[in-house]
Amino acid sequence: MKKIINDPAAVVAESLRGLAVAHADLLRVRDDPALVVRADAPVAGKVAVVSGGGSGHEPLHGGFVGPGMLDAAVPGPVFTSPTPDAVQAALAATAGPAGALLIVKNYTGDVLNFETAAELAAAEDLDVRSVVIDDDVAVKDSTFTAGRRGVGGTVLLEKITGAAAERGDSLDAVEALARKVIGQVRSIGVALSAPTVPHVGEPSFDLGENEIEFGIGIHGEPGRERIPAEPADALVARMVEAVVSDLPFSSGDKVLLFTNSMGGTPQLELYLAHGIAERLLAERGILVERRLVGPYITSLEMQGISLTLLKLDDELTQLWDAPVRTPALRWGI
Amino acid sequence: MKKIINDPAAVVAESLRGLAVAHADLLRVRDDPALVVRADAPVAGKVAVVSGGGSGHEPLHGGFVGPGMLDAAVPGPVFTSPTPDAVQAALAATAGPAGALLIVKNYTGDVLNFETAAELAAAEDLDVRSVVIDDDVAVKDSTFTAGRRGVGGTVLLEKITGAAAERGDSLDAVEALARKVIGQVRSIGVALSAPTVPHVGEPSFDLGENEIEFGIGIHGEPGRERIPAEPADALVARMVEAVVSDLPFSSGDKVLLFTNSMGGTPQLELYLAHGIAERLLAERGILVERRLVGPYITSLEMQGISLTLLKLDDELTQLWDAPVRTPALRWGI
Numbered sequence: 001m002k003k004i005i006n007d008p009a010a011v012v013a014e015s016l017r018g019l020a021v022a023h024a025d026l027l028r029v030r031d032d033p034a035l036v037v038r039a040d041a042p043v044a045g046k047v048a049v050v051s052g053g054g055s056g057h058e059p060l061h062g063g064f065v066g067p068g069m070l071d072a073a074v075p076g077p078v079f080t081s082p083t084p085d086a087v088q089a090a091l092a093a094t095a096g097p098a099g100a101l102l103i104v105k106n107y108t109g110d111v112l113n114f115e116t117a118a119e120l121a122a123a124e125d126l127d128v129r130s131v132v133i134d135d136d137v138a139v140k141d142s143t144f145t146a147g148r149r150g151v152g153g154t155v156l157l158e159k160i161t162g163a164a165a166e167r168g169d170s171l172d173a174v175e176a177l178a179r180k181v182i183g184q185v186r187s188i189g190v191a192l193s194a195p196t197v198p199h200v201g202e203p204s205f206d207l208g209e210n211e212i213e214f215g216i217g218i219h220g221e222p223g224r225e226r227i228p229a230e231p232a233d234a235l236v237a238r239m240v241e242a243v244v245s246d247l248p249f250s251s252g253d254k255v256l257l258f259t260n261s262m263g264g265t266p267q268l269e270l271y272l273a274h275g276i277a278e279r280l281l282a283e284r285g286i287l288v289e290r291r292l293v294g295p296y297i298t299s300l301e302m303q304g305i306s307l308t309l310l311k312l313d314d315e316l317t318q319l320w321d322a323p324v325r326t327p328a329l330r331w332g333i
Numbered sequence: 334m335k336k337i338i339n340d341p342a343a344v345v346a347e348s349l350r351g352l353a354v355a356h357a358d359l360l361r362v363r364d365d366p367a368l369v370v371r372a373d374a375p376v377a378g379k380v381a382v383v384s385g386g387g388s389g390h391e392p393l394h395g396g397f398v399g400p401g402m403l404d405a406a407v408p409g410p411v412f413t414s415p416t417p418d419a420v421q422a423a424l425a426a427t428a429g430p431a432g433a434l435l436i437v438k439n440y441t442g443d444v445l446n447f448e449t450a451a452e453l454a455a456a457e458d459l460d461v462r463s464v465v466i467d468d469d470v471a472v473k474d475s476t477f478t479a480g481r482r483g484v485g486g487t488v489l490l491e492k493i494t495g496a497a498a499e500r501g502d503s504l505d506a507v508e509a510l511a512r513k514v515i516g517q518v519r520s521i522g523v524a525l526s527a528p529t530v531p532h533v534g535e536p537s538f539d540l541g542e543n544e545i546e547f548g549i550g551i552h553g554e555p556g557r558e559r560i561p562a563e564p565a566d567a568l569v570a571r572m573v574e575a576v577v578s579d580l581p582f583s584s585g586d587k588v589l590l591f592t593n594s595m596g597g598t599p600q601l602e603l604y605l606a607h608g609i610a611e612r613l614l615a616e617r618g619i620l621v622e623r624r625l626v627g628p629y630i631t632s633l634e635m636q637g638i639s640l641t642l643l644k645l646d647d648e649l650t651q652l653w654d655a656p657v658r659t660p661a662l663r664w665g666i
Contacts, residue, residue: 002525002543004602004638006564014565015601018608022592022624058600078601192335195599210335231339232347259355264597266528266633267391268348268411269337275351291355293660295628300599303634305337327626331663 001201008198012055012075019062023327026066030093033086036062036073041094043071047165047174048094051103051158052087053110054079056197057218059328060155060297067333068324069162071095078197078300079219081109087117091126099127099171101178103158105150106134127171131178133157135187135308137246138215138223149217152260152308153185155296156320159329163322177319181310186249188242189223189306190235191216193264195299214238218262218299232269236276239307244284249309251285256292256320258308263298265305270294273305281309290320296328334534341531345388345408352395356660359399363426366419369395369406374427376404380498380507381427384436384491385420386443387412389530390551392661393488393630399659400666402495404428411530411633412552414442420450424459432460432504434511436491438483439467460504464511466490468520468641470579471548471556482550485593485641486518488629489653492662496655510652514643519582521575522556522639523568524549526597528632547571551595551632565602569609572640577617582642584618589625589653591641596631598638603627606638614642623653629661 005011013034020029028037042048051061052074061073071094076082091100100121104114111132118128135153142149161178169177191213194203204220207213212235215223227238249255259274261267274293281288289312297306310316323332338344346367353362361370375381384394385407394406404427409415424433433454437447444465451461468486475482494511502510524546527536537553540546545568548556560571582588592607594600607626614621622645630639643649656665 002545002562002636004525004565004568004598004606006566006605011601011605014608015605018592018604018606018611018626020608021611021621022604022607022626056599056601058604063600192337212335229335232337233339235337259351263599264634264636265337266389266596267396267628267631268344268389268633271351271355271391272339272344272348273337273351274355275347275353278351278354288354293351293355295600298600300601301597301636303335303597 001196003198005198011198012077016075026326033083033089034075035086035090035093036065036075037093038065038071041071042096044096045098047098047169047171048100049103049162049165050090050094050100052082052090053105054081056300057297063328064158064326066326068166068322069158069326069329078199081107081113084113084116084120087114088120091117091121091128095126101161101171101174102128102130103154103161104130104132105154106132106147107144107149108146109144129171129175131175131182133182135185137186137188137242142217143221144219151189151218152187152258152297152306156185156256156258156308156310157181159324160316160319163319184247184311185308186243186246187306187308188239189216189262189304190214190239191220191262191302191304193303194220195302216304218297220299220302232273233276236273237280240277240280243307243309249286249311254287254289254312256290256310256312257281257288258292260297260306260308261295262302262304262306263295264301264303270305277307290317334529336531338531344531345410349408359659366416366422367408368419368423368426369398369408370426371398371404374404375429377429378431380431380502380504381433382436382495382498383423383427383433385415386438387414389633390630396661397491397659401499401655401657402491402659402662411532414440414446417446417449417453420447421453424450424454424461428459434494434504434507435461435463436487436494437463437465438487439465439480440477440482441479442477462504462508464508464515466515468518470519470521470575475550476554477552484522484551485520485591485630485639489518489589489591489641489643490514492657493649493652496652517580517644518641519576519579520639520641521572522549522595522637523547523572524553524595524635524637526636527553528635549637551630553632553635565605566609569606570613573610573613576640576642582619582644587620587622587645589623589643589645590614590621591625593630593639593641594628595635595637595639596628597634597636603638610640622650
């Protein structure tokens with residue numbers, strides 16, 4: 001294993017130190033437990049939007065803390081859920097009488113620990129709601145998961161609910177919005193190589209020189225099948241078909257297309273894949289009205305991409321377009 | 334070689350198609366020769382800022398086209414200079430009576446082809462000036478280069494000159510500013526792995542399991558030395574020393590610190606390295622007043638990072654902060 005790290009056990013804490021000093025205008029990093037919190041938290045009268053999970057998926061979640069998106073992110077160790085007390089500390093740092101929404105990716109550890117934190121917070125008379133995102137169409141159950149996994153849709157969910165909270169929506173409204181987004185977002189991922197977790201020291205799985213894992217999870221969990229490497233046109237068509245047929249998305253639907261790098265894919269390939277996906281969606285009569293292209297939910301240095309489609313309406317489009325200012329997403333302010 | 338591509342010969346054209354459809358609000362892509370041009374070009378009365386070079390370093394340069402930065406980018410084949418007629422076409426598409434500045438990275442092919450284009454444009458009474466950036470402190474001469482290579486400083490140079498042109502500075506002023514930036518920016522890079530050029534099909538160089546190339550170029554050209562893998566603290570200290578001692582930067586200097594991923598480095602490691610660099614600079618009394626952290630000048634999927642330091646004054650800080658709206662850098666608008 002060759003990595004730009006010191007002690008593998010200190011990777012997350014040391015990386016958060018870099019995040020803190022690079023973005024002191026937007027966020028604060030706290031230790032014991034590790035938290036990334038909006039610099040101006042708690043924001044009076046506002047619903048707090050809080051998310052978190054294992055590290056190694058950066059910029060998710062700490063890179064999305066700031067006005068118009070998350071109030072706090074709770075980073076666990078690499079690919080490992082944060083503890084309930086860490087989630088509770090994030091709520092204590094950000095939530096007031098307006099309450100808080102917890103955005104939880106559907107992994108057994110995350111669901112359990114965020115639920116426990118919500119119960120502890122409720123016992124202290126804080127109004128906390130949780131939503132679980134499970135947008136990955138690849139497999140029903142998987143390593144670490146009962147039901148579908150939460151993947152790329154999480155980024156869109158955090159942006160849109162963050163925008164609603166920022167404009168002053170009530171907790172009821174923000175929660176309902178989150179459930180609506182979860183209901184109409186779907187994703188699929190592929191891997192060309194495996195990530196190496198620092199404290200493990202070797203690749204998470206073996207993949208042959210000419211194999212692609214179709215339906216990969218963001219921790220390198222197995223997908224639907226191993227397929228032989230194929231041209232981008234065929235691979236992206238396979239991905240588009242998996243996502244479109246699931247909801248399903250239909251001709252005339254307006255969508256946001258999110259083409260995500262898993263970390264190690266060159267931007268040259270990422271935009272190439274994005275262009276193919278747009279063409280295939282146009283052929284199906286699906287109208288791509290908004291796009292996001294880049295490495296926003298990663299699996300360390302894994303080579304691969306994911307495609308996420310969100311069905312848009314005027315409300316979701318408006319919330320997507322609303323100003324946001326975070327380390328990783330920024331526009332309008 | 335496993336990549337998300339179709340025909341290796343069509344990679345750049347197909348990727349540009351994806352860029353065009355993803356960012357139609359900002360730019361247009363033209364074919365034969367391939368160009369990325371501001372959607373609203375030519376902008377009346379404004380100095381055009383044009384850059385380009387081999388592809389494979391994305392988002393450089395096409396991802397920096399838009400208000401406040403480049404008027405056009407000229408993408409060559411992967412790691413190969415664009416032709417003089419492509420550069421000339423970019424000038425024709427963007428430059429008017431206010432003239433144009435060509436930003437050229439110091440590689441023999443780029444220098445020659447951009448120079449030829451400038452001469453052709455001058456023959457048509459267009460006022461074109463060229464600046465050559467050579468910020469890499471690693472080696473004096475290298476593969477493809479007489480003198481120092483142009484690397485990370487290019488991103489800062491394009492942002493700052495783009496801001497000056499946008500506010501209406503004359504060509505004389507924009508050129509003088511560019512020379513000032515080039516005079517006070519320095520960089521160093523390291524590689525942990527080699528990139529694979531699509532039309533070559535195998536890694537550009539061999540690097541042992543425990544080796545790091547110190548002073549790597551952005552095409553994987555050799556650096557100063559091969560060193561054994563070492564902890565991030567030691568590696569970043571070696572990089573900071575190389576950059577700081579070169580200009581040199583001194584206690585009390587105000588700087589912009591740009592911590593760049595070469596493409597395949599996880600963000601977790603990138604911010605970790607950034608945090609170390611900030612600490613080491615603080616220990617030397619060097620004042621980091623602005624930062625940029627991310628994959629902005631890459632070498633396909635190469636794992637590695639570079640550090641760039643730019644000495645700031647009020648003028649440069651103001652131009653750095655000025656609004657910019659491009660696919661890869663965006664703030665203020």
